[in-house]
Amino acid sequence: MKKELELLKKYDVPVPRYTSYPTVPDWQVNTFTKKGYKELVQQSFAKHGKDGLSLYIHLPYCESLCTYCGCNTRITVNHAVEGPYIQALIKEWQLYLQVLGERPTIKEIHLGGGTPTFFSPKHLKELIVGLLEYADLHERYEFSFEGHPGNTTYDHLKALAEVGFTRVSFGIQDFDPKVQEAINRRQSFEEVEQVTLWSRELGYKSVNFDLIYGLPFQTLESIQDTIDYVSELMPDRIAFYSYAHVPWQRPGQRAYSEKDLPKPEMKRRLNQFGQECLKNLGYKLIGMDHFALADDSLLKAMHTEDLHRNFMGYTTNPGKILVGLGVSSISDVHLAYAQNVKTVEGYMEKVNNGELPVFKGHFMSQEDIEVREQILKVACQKYFDSSDISLDQSVLQETLLNDGLIQKEKGRYSVTEMGNQYLRNICSLFDPNYGKKREGKVFSQAV
Known part of the structure; x- marks a missing residue:
């Protein structure tokens, strides 16, 4: 001890957290140009496009603010925003298609947020159909999305399954009512159980639960209770993250005091205890904070050294091109990074004016590429x-x-x-x- x-x-x-290298604060933004970025997108696509593209789509809207959250969000109960935003995403994809110059193959799509299930099943289906109209599907494609147990409906799951989604991740964080109250993230075990059963009934081959340690008012007992609930459902994967307390970046985290957070020694114990509980259930540790059951493809990819890490976390797809669509999304095209503008209004204006909405980025040097490979080797293998x-x-x-x-x-x-x-x-x-x-x-x- x-x-x-x-x-x-x-x-x-x-x-x-090394979801990229260089990390965003170390980007050489002064040498970045949109013209140069487009040229590097074309170069990467010409060399690696045959392996298939990944699309990350940021859907920023939420009806309420989860105070622990570090994502780029827009809080509203006005669902009239859905249609215009969906159309902007499709327009942005069309702008990328003009840069690529030929019909691409999509291997991976991930819907993140925000709360993707803020959008209606009809609008989500419209989005995917609109994107796939201009692309072919890789023979081993995988589509996944993040769902809020409190507002994900059977119709959400069914509509997305109909357009190829087979993986879903539910943001649980913690089942303890006191913790949920502090972080403004409320969902009952019954709600989580229902969406999990629906997912399996509809043929989703992988269900993931996101859990977080280090949240306000967490104790060893609350972690035990949370994992006891998890054991009743046994999701295929679990992400057991460290809470990142960054109130200077996310003012919502000032909703509670630092004295409400576990001290470093206790946070370490929460992590250790939670990991031991998960291992006792048969989950295997992958990378930094992911767990999976023994027959999961993530675990197999780690053993065969095919595991990859990018802005979406760990993936079995080692593709070189990740295109980020939507407000604040980051694209990684192997030779360059680029981030979209961070406000909904700025994003919509640029896209509707026929302009790629990137506002900063980084061009990779040969040294950058070599360093990234070393970091990926440690993080993944x-x-x-x-x-x-x-x-x-x-x-x-x-x-x-x-x-x-x-x-x-x-x-x-x-x-x-x-x-x-x-x-x-x-x-x-x-x-x-x-x-x-x-x-x-x-x-x-x-x-």
């Missing part, structure tokens, strides 16, 4: 080779070795069970930008 507390004090520092370590990294590497976060075997360093808890720190070993001086707070705590 003493060593664990020492490690926590040493490594529980602000660290990127949990090892790196001795040859990957340069002299200026050796001191940090020795520290990780001595602290038991990595172990050396047969010319490579593999992440230990203890090191799994500090995987973000290990990834930072390869990040030349990490540790540079910054103004204000940028990243959330490692634990």
Whole structure:
């Protein structure tokens, strides 16, 4: 216990989540141009387009604000916004098609938010049909969406299943009423049970639950109760995330005081305890914060070294091109990143004027590409080779070795069970930008 507390004090520092490299704060935005971005999209598509594209579609609307949330959202109960936004998404896709110059193949679609199920089943189906009208489907395509258990209906699930969706992720976070009250995220076990059963009845092959540790008023007992509820439904996958307290970026998190949050030592115990409970149910740890049952494709992809990580998290699709549609979405076309404008009004104006709505981005250097590959290897496969370590990294590497976060075997360093808890720190070993001086707070705590 003493060593664990020492490690926590040493490594529980602000660290990127490494859904990309370079991380967004380190983008060289001054050299980014929309013209150059379009050229790199064309280059990437010419080389990698045959492997299939991924589409991330951001649907920002929510009827109420979940105070823990770090996503770009727009709170409204006015559902008249649905139609115009759906049409803008289709127009943006058409703008990308003009850049690509030929009919693409889609391998992956993910609807994120916000609350995708804020939109009616009719509008969601209209969106997917409108996108697929101009594209072909990859033979191994997978479509997924994020659903709120409190407003996802049978008709939502049925309409999306009819247009090819087979994966759904429900944002649970915690079943404890006191925690739900604090984070303004209320759904009963009965609601979660109902949408899970509907999903399975309609043929969804994968159901994921999102859970978060470190939320206000969480205790070991509330984590136990939450996982007891989970055990009654046994979703195929579970994401067990660390709560990122970033009130300087998300003012909604000021709805509760920092004294209501678990202290670092308790947060670490909540994580450990929750992970042990999940492992006892038969879930296997994947990457930083994902768990899956033994026959899940994520676990198989980790063993075959096909696991990939991008802005959508862990995926079995190692494709090189991810196009982000919608307000604030980020595109990763292998040679460049680009982010859309962050306001609904600004996004709609640009798209309706026939302009790609990107406002900043980063062009990848060869060094960036090589560093990204190293970080992906650690984040996805949990090892790196001795040859990957340069002299200026050796001191940090020795520290990780001595602290038991990595172990050396047969010319490579593999992440230990203890090191799994500090995987973000290990990834930072390869990040030349990490540790540079910054103004204000940028990243959330490692634990």
